[in-house]
Amino acid sequence: MSALVPCIVAGGAGTRLWPVSREAMPKPFMRLADGRSLLQKTFERVAGLDDVAQLLTVINRELLFRTLDDYRALNQKRLELDFLLEPMGRNTAPAIAAAALHVVRHYGEDAQLLVLPADHLIRDQAAFIAAIGRARALADAGWLVTFGIQPDHAETGYGYIQQGEELEGGYRVASFVEKPDLATAEAYLAGGKHLWNAGMFCFRADVLLRELREHAPQVVEGVEKCLALSAPAQGKQGVQCELDGGSFAEVPDISIDYALMERSAKVAVVPCNLGWSDIGSWQALRELTPADANGNQINGEVILHNVQGCYIDSPKRLVGAVGVRDLVVVDTPDALLIADAQCTQDVKFVAxxxxxxxxxxxxxxxxxxxxxxxxxxxxxxxxxxxxxIMVRPGESLSLQMHHHRSEHWIVVSGTARVVNGERDFLLNTNESTFIPAGHHHRLVNPGVIDLVMIEVQSGEYLGEDDIVRFNDIYGRAPVSEATN
Amino acid sequence: MSALVPCIVAGGAGTRLWPVSREAMPKPFMRLADGRSLLQKTFERVAGLDDVAQLLTVINRELLFRTLDDYRALNQKRLELDFLLEPMGRNTAPAIAAAALHVVRHYGEDAQLLVLPADHLIRDQAAFIAAIGRARALADAGWLVTFGIQPDHAETGYGYIQQGEELEGGYRVASFVEKPDLATAEAYLAGGKHLWNAGMFCFRADVLLRELREHAPQVVEGVEKCLALSAPAQGKQGVQCELDGGSFAEVPDISIDYALMERSAKVAVVPCNLGWSDIGSWQALRELTPADANGNQINGEVILHNVQGCYIDSPKRLVGAVGVRDLVVVDTPDALLIADAQCTQDVKFVAxxxxxxxxxxxxxxxxxxxxxxxxxxxxxxxxxxxxxIMVRPGESLSLQMHHHRSEHWIVVSGTARVVNGERDFLLNTNESTFIPAGHHHRLVNPGVIDLVMIEVQSGEYLGEDDIVRFNDIYGRAPVSEATN
Incomplete structure (x- = not known):
């Protein structure tokens, strides 16, 4: 069989999981109780497959370093890590089209793509592997394969896939159905012919492109134009291709379901039972962990008096709760969420x-x-x-200068190498230096443990945009809005 | 008529108003929407009386400086400020006995005491003044006068005073009643003979002491013994008397109601309607401010979606609330309270x-x-x-030394005078100094605006008890648990 290239597609802001999920640190980076992020769990799922040598990730370019951080600790198999870096989100059809074009170019026309959302949970790895085996056989036969989760309740929050004619290892898809009302969902559950659409796909790259050219030609053409204008770079671990912003913005903003799956006659579904959850809300997240005798799930220091059915996640601050029922409370250093457990879908309105x-x-x-x-x-x-400020071992801030502020730096842990004007010196724990406004300066962690530093800025203007960059090892623009 | 000495008695931890009210900053220091603390409002009430030249305050000794801070801005009439400083709380009977003994000694046997709790709210000053006029006349005639608030609802959270025989300006007290059940409270409200016990009193000091000697002699004797061992000091604005700890601890821990008022035949009540609230819970506090169209009362930055009947006080952090009803949410930098509005009395269990x-x-x-x-x-x-660290103008930390930690000081606002080892120098805004472990050091604000400083401590042990004090302008012990 042809090569399998897993492709993690990380899009969406995860607004229903605010205040933990935010644009610059969205849902895939949320950590579960075991300390692993959803993205890391997706990575581990991929690394657990046989015969996989590379992983393609399609993600917003601002999230590249954060993603590499998450992958780094887990890549014992030394998968080649390719990235398609989106300048903005354009929904799944352009992302998957770009992934297919990338795979055709680098891994051959007959290579298979396994598309995985970065923010879902799958608890049964053996079932996952078995389902992929069936999907690959169907994909090899020219099918666009979807994965249909066996429903265990009448869920109104998901789209459904209706099974049609039986195939070897799956079914032809009879129809896709939008989120149903409760009566319809109950009928689906009773009928046994409807499966939840998990947003996972398996297909040959060439088949996907052929079908997409037929049913949504503007998507393929737009992405081809964009890729022609984009300059892939060979990184340490794989190809990193930053998609051209101007042309990508012109590709239709459309989902792969709507652009292709609902239109093509070549769509199959593999029914499966994976211990799957899309963790679509705080209520869905809390269902992953057992509750105590009062129905409470608590993370953090909490004093409860007559409290039942509450989920309280407050890793850093003390919470006192009195006489409350069925609440979801999520505390972060700068923002707090309090929601009725039945209304956690509506958290998106706050975001x-x-x-x-x-x-x-x-x-x-x-x-x-x-x-x-x-x-x-x-x-x-x-x-x-x-x-x-925490600088990881071996890392370095850009050589920079501020017009309007001076900075005191005090090392509280680790060792810093500091450029301060004409001087270049080591600063050890409990030592400090003063950087006057107008001085060129740079901060490097030459050690093997994290460098932790306190910076006290002083001046008439302290905006993050008062920065002149002279040199940056991460290839960031000479002047940027970002800090340091 | 004889002199009137108002006496503010500030006791109790205010645990039902946690997390804002805490032991070191209890309920009297809570600020209401107008920015004034309950203690300040009590002070203003006193300052608004005619013919008052002094104020006696009975308060925990740890709260002296905090109390002076609150009084300072308001003392335009230059009331003489006497303090009896309690080493620990022993309930109201010992506090009031000490106040009466203090008043007899300094202002004469016939001086009248007006005892006011520090943490109640009275919104009708004219009615307050009128009630005091009637109380003073009764007190002059030898009555121990209580103030009875006309009930406007069947409250089960207060004690009641039953009116007896009519007197000139009030009534003899027929009986005191503990917190009633709802049916009893409703009968009281309908009957019109029962008043809420507001914990305010007016009496001649000599009468109080004579009655107390008869009904609770151990209290008077214990307090007399304590005062004999206590050394009053003439401060800038009045007498400050720190009560002797060992002997005060042996005085019976008993309320003035239980020790005397419920036993004496000489107790009268002045019925009044003062716009009074004891602010006994968050629910009582919220009733002071109007709600919006959804019944919400909000202080701070809040995003609400489908929220009704909630009180949210979050001056520093963003709160998102979704689908919740009738909650009290109080946020502080280190602790959060979430309570059902009907259960706010139970907040004390958390504290x-x-x-x-x-x-x-x-x-x-x-x-x-x-x-x-x-x-x-x-x-x-x-x-x-x-x-x-914020140091007020003219103030000074003790000359001190730490064995285990060094300190970096950076001035971010104002000017500091610093003693650092052998050196004594000025540190201006945006300047810093380093204080090695073992160096004597002192920090003074010689200027006229607040000094704000960032201190970064570093060392193997950073407990507040690693401090050796050499000199302290506030008379604190050479070695203390307190910081700086």
Missing amino acids: QELKRRDHDAYRLHRTVTRPWGTYTVLEEGPRFKIKR | QELKRRDHDAYRLHRTVTRPWGTYTVLEEGPRFKIKR
């Missing part, structure tokens, strides 16, 4: 309102991830700002 | 559990008040701690 207001809490967490590590604003006041 | 666990969040806020200003722990980690 949408924040987006409308252009509020930082839609986009960023208080701890912001950069290619070199993280920074956290501890406090801001008139003419000063205090940050905690 | 009690924190006390049992010896949890910091029972006692302290993240911002801690010291005689010289405040400090806030911004972050703690292995071998480092970051504090924001």
Whole structure:
């Protein structure tokens, strides 16, 4: 059989999981109780397949370094890691078309693509492997294969796939159905012919492109044009291709279901029972963990008095709860969510309102991830700002200069190599340096443990855009909105 | 008529108003929507009386500086400010006995005491003044006068006073009644003879002491013994008397109601309608402010979706609320309360559990008040701690030394005078200094605006008890548990 190229497609803001999921750290990066992110779990699922030598990831370009962080610890099999970096989200059809074109170019026309969302949970790996085996056989025979999850309740929040004529290892798809009402969902459950659409696919790259050319030619043509304008670069671990922004913005914004699956006659479904969840809401997430005798699920320091059926996730702050029932409480350093357990789908309305207001809490967490590590604003006041900066071993901030602010740096853990004006020196734990406004400076972690530093900024203007970059090992633009 | 000495008695932890009310910053210091604390409102009520030249305050000794902070801005009439400083709470009978003995000694046997709780709200000052006029006349005639609030609903959370025989300006008290059940409270409301016990009193000091000697002699004797061992000091604005700890601990822990009022035949009540509230819970507090069209009362940045009847107080963090009803949400930098609006009396159980666990969040806020200003722990980690320190103009930290930690100080606002080992120098905004472990050091604000400083501590041990004090302008012990 031809090569299998798993393709993780990470799109969507995961607004129903605000305040943990935010634009700059969306749902795939959410960590579950075991400390692994959904993206890492997807990676492990892929790494657990035989005969897989590469992984293609389609993700927003701002999330590349964060994604590599998540993959790094898990890539013992040294999968080749290819990336298609989206300048913006254009839904799944353009992402999958780009993935298919990439695979045809690098791995051959007959290579098979296994498309996996980055933010779903699959608990039964053996069933997953078995389902893929059946899907590959069907894909080899020219089918566009979807995976249909056996329903265990009358869910109104998913789309359904209706089984048609039986095939070897699956079924022809009779129809796709949008999210049904409850009566319809109950009839589907009773009838046994309808499966949940899990958004996972398996097909030969050439078949996908041929069908897509027939049913949604603008998508393929738009993506081809975009790829012609994009410059792939051979990175340390694989090809990184940043998609050209102007042309990608012109590709139709459309889902693969709507563009192709609902139109093509070549679509099959493999029914399966994978322990699957799309973790579409806080309520769905809480269902993954057992509750105590009062129906509560608690993470963090909590004092409860007469509390039942509550999910409280507060890793850093004390919560006192009194006389409440069936709430979902999610605490983060800068924002708190309190929702009725029956209404957690509506959390998206809070996130949408924040987006409308252009509020930082839609986009960023208080701890912001950069290619070199993280920074956290501890406090801001008139003419000063205090940050905690963590630089990973071997990493380096750009050589830079600020016009309007000076900075005090104090090393609290690890060792820093500092360029400060004309001087270049080591700064050990509990040592400090002062960087006047206008001085060129650079911060490097030459050690083997994380460097943690407190930066106290002082000046008349402390905006992140007061930065002049001279040199950046991550290839970032000479002047950027980003910090450091 | 004889002199009137108002006496503010501030006791009790206000545990039902956790997390804002805590042991080191209890309910009297809570600020209402107008920015004034309950203590300040009580002070203003006193300052609004004619013919008052002094104010006696009975309060825990740890709260002296905090109380002076609250009084300072309001004392335009230059009331003489006497303090009896309790080493621990022993309920109201010992506090009032000490107040009466203090008044007899300093203002004469016939002086009248007006005892006011520090944490109640009275919105009708004119009615308050009128009620005091009637009370003073009765007190002059030898009555122990209580104030009985006309009930406007069948409240089960208060004690009641039953009116007896009519007197000039009030009534003899027929009986005191403990918190009734709802049916009894409804009967009281209908009958029109029962009033709420507001915990306010007016009496001649000598009468109080004579009655107390008859009905609770151990209280008077214990307090007399304690005062004999206590050394009053003439402060800038009045007498400050720190009560002797060992002897005060032996005084019976008993309320004035139970020790005297329920036993004496000389008790009268002045019925009144003062716009009174004891603000006994978050629910009582929220009733002071109008709600919006959805019944919500909001302080802070909040995004609501389908929310009704909620009180949300979150001055510093964003709150998203979805589909919730009738909740009280109170957010502070280190602790969050979520309570059903019908259960806010039970908030005390959370505070009690924190006390049992010896949890910091029972006692302290993240911002801690010291005689010289405040400090806030911004972050703690292995071998480092970051504090924001605010020193008020003219104030000074003690000359001190730490064995195990060094400190970086960076001035972000104002000017500091620093003693660092042998050196004594000014540190201006955006300048820093390093204080090695073992160095004597002192921090003074010589300027006229607040000094704000960031302190980064580093060392193997960062406990607040690693402090050796050499000199302290606030008379604190050479070695103390307190910071700086």
